[in-house]
């Protein structure tokens with residue numbers, strides 16, 4: 333099988349869910365954000381927005397508000413998480429990049445997903461670990477969650493399609509999940 337630095341990064345990146353209490357460096361963050369904006373977008377619209385939150389207290393306040401929405405959910409799994417004192421949706425990562433876009437644009441969610449993968453790979457290349465965290469998708473339109481997002485610069489019309497939790501790994505790097513058979517077809 334052919335390999336190179338990019339192919340190795342694609343294969344070796346893992347979702348990490350335990351982070352050191354140490355902020356990532358500003359030039360690394362800037363490089364990661366730049367990787368996000370260089371992602372392809374449908375019709376080259378580039379309507380996405382990246383909001384990087386690096387403040388521990390602000391992130392904890394966001395976690396409280398997200399958990400409050402979960403605690404009132406009719407879904408048992410979500411409710412359990414919301415009521416769990418220890419649960420933190422971004423795994424106490426020191427940095428969270430919130431990726432948002434105008435919902436009305438057909439490719440907006442896809443554009444955000446592509447940008448997030450660029451972010452994960454750029455982070456990996458800089459020895460920074462990452463995990464996609466999805467909980468703002470379900471909670472971004474709650475008025476108390478939205479209040480914080482707006483304060484931080486997320487455009488009002490934007491939906492949150494995903495977030496990247498970022499930081500240095502504090503524990504064991506997870507094993508590579510086994511790749512399922514039969515997900516590729518080649519027609520010649």
Ligand SMILES: Cc1cc2nc3c(=O)[nH]c(=O)nc-3n(C[C@H](O)[C@H](O)[C@H](O)COP(=O)(O)O)c2cc1C
Pocket residue numbers: 345346347348349463464465466467506508509
């Ligand atoms: C759309 C999407 C949503 C995800 N949401 C979460 C999430 O909310 N929390 C989490 O811990 N991991 C989340 N993940 C990470 C997946 O669980 C992870 O990618 C998968 O288990 C494979 O592991 P790997 O990333 O190490 O290859 C998400 C991944 C994707 C693509």
